[in-house]
Amino acid sequence: MSGQLTVTQLEQTANTIRKDIITMLEAAGSGHSAGPLGLADVVTALYFDIMNIRPEDPEWNERDFFFLSNGHTVPVQYAAMAERGYFDKAELKTLRKLGSRLQGHPERTKLPGLENTSGPLGSGLSQAAGVAYTLQYIESNPKRWVYCITGDGELDEGNIWEAAMFAGKYKLSQLIVFVDRNNIQIDGRTEDVMPLEDLAGKWRAFGWHVQEVDGHNIESLIDAADMAKAITNRPSIVIMHTIPGKGVDFMEYDYHWHGMPPNHEQAKKALHELRTLRGKIRHEGEGV
């Protein structure tokens, strides 16, 4: 896939995914808004550039892996998967409905293409580490990569640091983690709830290669993934500075949108902003 879409096309794709997130969440009537919107750029970069995957063959045995550790942000993954062709986009509106493959939190056994079941925080990283360990030490296969996204509030979990120590010990260089550093969690700002800083220093101390990037700059995200792949003696973490609710003015930076969906009026307003890139263009044209 790498290089098939230009950066501009990737940005447009991310915008489409944001619109799908709003539509899905409105239809679902429950769910999380801020996190999925904030992750749209990195998930687009992963599914449309960075990862070696075959949507028509989700269990392809040469694929790269994607573990979403903070399962509550799964609408962004569903939207990206549908956009990438794993399933029909019409199915997005079944999110959180009885009988849907798109469970409120992702379940691997329900939807082909998901690598893990997550929701309770802190255990996606160690599953990704288990895959990376197997690739590196048991199968000696250096050609597959294991990507993992975690939240920042999620880093309060002890399981994360157990996994950090494990990946550091075994120098799991095929493991590349993206942290959604949006500074919010349910009870408020991360630094008030449970301070994470010096976050980069913590990961370095655990033996990781650390990069910090603008989580909304797709080109930087792709460069960071390339750099991480070039590091062959350590696991890599990319701390992505993101804006929660990115792309929708009234949601940005407001932690109240962490666990709330938009109602009809709010969804309409959000979609208008996304279609016009906040008034930068006059027509609400399709494909933007």
Add this chain to the structure above:
Amino acid sequence: MSEYRLNPNYASPDVAQEPTRAGFGRGLKQAGSDDERVVALCADLTDSTQMSHFAKAFPERFVEIGVAEQNLVTVASGMARMGKIPFTSSYAAFSPGRNWEQIRTTICLNEQPVKIVGSHAGVSVGPDGATHQMLEDIALMRVLPHMIVVNPGDALEAEKATRALAQDDKNPGYIRLAREKTPIFSTEHSPFEIGKAYVLHQGSDVTIVSTGTMTAQALIAGSILREQGINAEIVHAPTIKPFDVETFIASVSKTGRVVSVEEAQAAAGFGGLIAETLGDHLPAPLLRIGMNDRFGESGSPDELLAHFGFDSKSIAQKVREFIDRVPQYKKGY
């Protein structure tokens, strides 16, 4: 039904004894040799849990996790995603004691064939005391969808159970092990199949249904009771989930009275299972022998078994009192 072959020496004071964890150690090594997909992970208790035999034989398939039980089972879940059949070992008090949610979400709901090995279960752990004497693991594991729960009766059976679990590349499993040596009541030729219970001794007055190493005590209790003219049927249930309802209910239909025996919390544990099964199928009177809503304490293993009423003499006495007090169930009761 073919007769279960008991070790002819089972009631003798000099019966061979071995800890069930030793049988696990042998079984896992054999499973590793039978199937390359078998991998093993341990949380800093490799010798204690007897995973060391596998680790020495297959170092490239053994992962030292350190004292991190949450990571232990979740890394295993990831390895299962790669097509491996991971065994994780620690003390039962820590795994599944500490990491139950990770087991629930990343192994059971995620349908990965990770096998959780909980060693040093029960009060017979001895002097380490209540913190290490896991009594709630049966209850914790048997409520989980997809989870198979095995509590082998002796070291030979633990070996067979380990190999059987390793051959299942679909379901998660839990195997409960003991620290101390216990009598070998089975033989190499005794049957073991996941999901089966076995009638070890025919009887007509009461069914004593036991799980794990308590079966050795139940068998002796049966001998004591026979001397007193009470003919107890001994049913051994090494698999707690899925439970062999058919064998158990067939026995109770004959005896009309049940005593369950386990070295664990009777509430929600094996006794809970037996109460549920009787409630669903045949409401015969039941006495549950197990821990009753309390923790263990330090002491020698034998002292503790007697203190908490898990030795054969205490079991026989309780069964005797139960029979004196409660009539047999009859249809239309």
